[in-house]
Amino acid sequence: MNIYSQVGLVTLVGLVSKNGILIVEFANKLQEAGSTKLEAIRESALTRLRPIMMTSCATVAGHFPLTLVTGAGAAARNSIGLVLVGGMAIGTIFTLFVVPSIYMLVARDHRKDATISAPPLTL
Numbered sequence: 001m002n003i004y005s006q007v008g009l010v011t012l013v014g015l016v017s018k019n020g021i022l023i024v025e026f027a028n029k030l031q032e033a034g035s036t037k038l039e040a041i042r043e044s045a046l047t048r049l050r051p052i053m054m055t056s057c058a059t060v061a062g063h064f065p066l067t068l069v070t071g072a073g074a075a076a077r078n079s080i081g082l083v084l085v086g087g088m089a090i091g092t093i094f095t096l097f098v099v100p101s102i103y104m105l106v107a108r109d110h111r112k113d114a115t116i117s118a119p120p121l122t123l
Contacts (some may be wrong), residue, residue, distance in 0.1 A: 002076070008079070016088070019055065023041070023095065027044040049096070060085050066081025067081040069081070
């Protein structure tokens, strides 16, 4: 872990978290429109699949040449390229499979009609 791979990790965290935010934000809006939590996360994952894949493929394709460099300064460029290419591949899989699963476990119900009825107060 050198300074270049740490810079790559910062970039990677931003890109992967942006993809997860896209799914969660869209699912919350679908729930507010009246969908159940399962329907909302399924629809948001399907709808946001293409933008997430486009971002991930563009990042991997753009940084892949950095993994093949030789010559002066190759170690620095190679380390940042390996972090970004490998991290985006793994991060995309986590975004598409783990984020919806965690959303189903952790997220609260955002539907307006899903109010919790409390027992009436008696004096």
